[in-house]
Amino acid sequence: MLGLDLTLLHLTLPALAADLQPTSSQALWIMDAYGFLIAGFLITMGTLGDRIGRRKLLLIGAVAFAAASVLAAFSTSANMLIAARATLGVAGATLMPSTLALISNLFPNPRQRALGIGIWATMWGIGYALGPVVGGLLLTWFWWGAAFLIAVPVAILLLLLAPLLLPEYRAPDAGRLDLPSVLLSLAAMLPLVYGIKQIAKSSITLDVVMSILVGVLFAWVFIKRQRRLADPLLDLSLFSNRAFSVALIVLLFGLFAVGGTMLLVAQYLQLVLGYSPAAAGLWMGLAALAMIVGGTGAPLVARVIRPGFVVAGSLALSVVGYLLLTQLAPGAGGVTVAVAALALAYLCNGTIAALGTDLVVGSAPAEKAGSASAMTEMVQDLGISLGIALLGSIANAVYHRSMLSHLPSHLEQGTREAVVDSLWAASSVASELPVGLMAQTQAAFMAGLHSAAMFSAASVAVLTVLSAVALRHVGLTTPKDGG
Template sequence: MSSAPPNPRRWWTLVVLTLPVLIISMDATVLGFAVPSLSASLAPSSSQLLWIIDIYAFVLAGLLITMGALGDRIGRRRLLMLGAAGFSIASVLAAFSTSPGMLIAARAMLGVAGATLMPSTLSLIRNVFSDARERQTAIAIWASAFSFGSALGPIVGGFLLEHYWWGSVFLVGVPVTAALLLVAPRLVPESRDPSPGAFDVTSAALSLVAMIVTVYAVKMFAEHGLSATVFVAAIGGATAATSFVRRQRRLADPMVDVSLFSVAKFRMAVSGNMIAAFGFAGSLFFVTQYLQLVVGMSPLRAGLQLLPAAGASITFTLLAPVAARRFGAFAVTAAGLTLGSIGFAMLTQVTAEGSVALTTAAVMILNAGLGASMTVAIDGILSAIPPERAGAGASVSETAIELGVALGTAVLGSVAAAVYRRGLVDVDGVPSEAIDVSRDTLGAALGAAERLGREPGDALRDAASSAFVDGFHAAALVATIAIGAVAVWAFRTRFQRQPIVESADVVSMDAR
């Protein structure tokens, strides 16, 4: 343990550091609920809709390593405040977007700003809480704020969507960023690496290219299959990633200590973080649309319906550190991911007629499990990083989370979209032009059904809802298998006795 006296205001500092988590989780949640009204207003294509959702996570994931290293050098609190100001400006631009292209650009700007927020909060927690047990509790509270924001977002967003235009949901975070800018200078201590090396622009560019191009290749492959574009993007991403890793090994002061990835338990912690975020994002993308467009709930009603799931996530997130100390971190990770896999398996059984109770129970189970596994994985990653490199270390955790979010919507969304398009064939009494329009999104299909009138409209609505549910089933099955596989990996890792790091100053994820 560190011999330095604890910060007397550390718990108030933690309260301030949860505000960016609330911003980002609320922003992600309300966007999911705004998809139907956004689609009706801006009429994006299915590809544009996925980019509206994905581009934020793509840019954020690509810049996290760079911003984490930058925060170590210029000051983590300073970077946090710059990000909060930028997030406010980008939110206003997103709220008043007049075209899909403008909204995509605004979401990209939000990604740039968001990349400064998340590593700053985790790195500050790593430095403020030197005691390992207190840090575990602080991370659990930090993670539960994500669940609380996810629960609050639909309720606030649902109210706004019922009374105002879709763009109002992007303004939800502006009061939070304003509060952050006011209180952070008073309650959050500044911290930085006391002996930082020179900022490596080449490494920053390589990490950005590797992340964005690789995720783009995965997205295009899932949506369109193998093509020359996918092949070139995959090669480009792999080349940039390889160059980045080789450069980090040569540098005396690298952005990321890639040698940590040679340790099985560190790899498992990062992978567990990523697959949990994958499940969270994927389930939110589908369940919100299912409840609104298939079941017919209003945004506010759908948000309230998912409130028990958020409560389960918060509860299990807060209990995870206690369980990890009793049973071992990897036992908790394995159990949590198993619950996540079970929850997705339950989602493969929902029907187009409306399975509200089953959907609610499934999301409760998967949220509880994924929340617990993510909490202990984050602590495992931060425990392996010296406090002076906390920004770079936190960026590894956040990169895993945001890559998981990007892949959750890109891969699962693309799988579902492909099944939906193939399943929506000719419908008796419905013009081929209406079918062509309907193949873009379920929202477009419901709009076409409304214009057609009674009998043909009802037929198109039923066919489109059935095709959407088939796509939902396919995506849920992919998630079930992927999360289940990582759960098995976590269970096997539990029996590997070596710690992540050999240090008396940190508590690593143990092997019990």
């Protein structure tokens, strides 16, 4: 359910855009408000679960998630949908660390825990990967809002079964939740996110610089406060463990590349190759099978090969995938290259989600499992959302510059703005464009996709070296006491 909501709109965005008429900025917020708000509240909710009970928080979040899903399904404006997606993010933040922390309670044996987390990551990854497929199929039969209603029966099932099947866990001697720290964490992250998005979308302006500076200032105040508190919202001592810190970095930047790539490939299949949402979703679903291989296979491989080398190998394969994307062309055969490239990225996604999460959660004491789980979820969701925002904005900036230099002067103002804005906006006014201009918009989109893919390849190549060097001493996953 949570994975689906991160990517459900990838293939429904054109239909949604035709109905709600969002600007390109609003479209990006519709896509990533959910992930950003999850990331913003995960630390708070992970710590809250340790205090009031992880199962209790899970059930509260399920009710809130179902209600917000209904609100999103029947949104009548872009701003209303953004607000609903943000509410979903807050509700989702109660669910994600609770599920992962409960797995750490169920399986104290390291080998069992590693495989359990691998299966957990695979389930999340399947939902994340099937989002475009489900969204595309639902769009064939229903309106775009139906995609959100899937969460309602899932949440009801959770409410019925969780009290029967899941144990409750509450950290002994847990302190109170520090509300100033909660506010400081939000005040730090949201301005930073806004500034990054605006720089990627347009240019460096005074308000963007001020936003980033405000975020940095509040982040500094937040860290200072955590160091003074006897029972902090975020236990900074966890970062003294090198495996914990490096695993978080790998999760953040590895999923950063995957998140943006999924959105761009979805648009490529629909708007350049002309596939229907359902067909494009099925192609992307085929590539997603690699995620299952990575999520369930990596913990088994890590029993005989050091986890750091397994992570590095998967990252290196994903670099090959991103380089393949730089060779995509509008013509025939493009779908094969796109699916192969996406499969390599998905394989890496499953591997780092399983092994990276286990490294983070396994390095934390039991009473801090909720907080550690929140950290791993925060960086994963933030990585995906930043990837959607930044890589999407890099591609859009290249598109924008290219179209400004090829735009006929005689176009009407509304048509002109649509063509310059984005490929999906240009597609909505395709009947009004002169011969050859639509091909030019596709070429401009491809140039943007190539630039984003090259950026991903370079950043993940650096990450490959980092993981191989910094995690090379992390031991094999073995059971305690030879069990």
